[in-house]
Amino acid sequence: MSAMLEYQDLKSPIHKLTGATKLIALVFWALASMVTYDTRILGAMFIFSIIMFKVSKVKFKDISFVLYFILVFLLINNIAIFFFSPYEGVEIYNSRTDLFHLVGPYTLTTQQLFYQFNVTLKYFSIIPMALLFMVTTNPSEFAASLNRIGVSYKISYSVAIALRYIPDIQRDYHDISFAQQARGIDMSKKAGLTSRIKNSAAIIMPLIFSSLERIESISSAMELRAFGNNKKRTWYSGRPFEKRDYIAIAVVICVFIAALVATKLNGGRFFNPF
Incomplete structure (x- = not known):
């Protein structure tokens, strides 16, 4: 892959x-x-x-x-x-x-x-x-650039997190897919189109739940660090x-x-x- x-x-x-x-x-x-x-x-x-x-x-x-x-x-x-x-x-x-x-x-x-x-x-x-x-x-430099042109740092940081999260979703998808295939769920080309669509639910649902769990963890971590209390923030990656x-x-x-x-x-x- x-x-x-x-x-x-x-x-x-x-x-x-x-x-x-x-x-x-x-x-x-x-x-x-x-x-x-x-x-x-x-x-x-x-x-x-x-x-x-x-x-x-x-x-x-x-x-x-x-x-x-x-x-x-x-x-x-x-x-x-x-x-x-x-x-x-x-x-x-x-x-x-x-x-x-x-x-x-x-x-x-x-x-x-x-x-x-x-x-x-x-x-x-x-x-x-x-x-x-x-x-x-x-993602970090992008958030800093957005904030520099006038976008709220809260929105900028949210965009950066979303960009960072895309590879994690892809990795979770592959891990769940391999785990389900090891349990006998056929997602290969040998299975019919209808079967593959039906079997994809075995991947999508765990992916959704793992994503929601990660979102909750990130939200809690940011809240514990008092993110958003100040009107401005500095950026390490700003250019x-x-x-x-x-x-x-x-x-x-x-x-x-x-x-x-x-x-x-x-x-x-x-x-x-x-």
């Missing part, structure tokens, strides 16, 4: 950015992805996000377990889109080019393929950046904004503006090549 989705302390230009910079960049990047279905913009964003992954020195194999679930989600999402709206692309692009008939009312069209390709490209443009944010952001932070924010704002301009020029969110 591959490594967990957690912070990796590497030496790269992405790691040197403050946590607040990466959050601001992620927000504008997500907004740019949401406002447009222009294939050219989304394709450029996807390529840029892959380049940023390379620059960060994070290996895709280190998060392959997470990528597997993302790919499964995208496959299910595309099947659901076609099942419930097989002609959404036809309505959007005001044209229809049939490829071949499938079954019943379902006919595969070029416009539907293009529409679903753009939907998938949207995910591919934002997911790498979201993963990059997770694995290159030190000021530097030139590279402003450059990174300016770049993603330019991407967001480009998405808005493309939407204006296309007369809507969709780029229509038909």
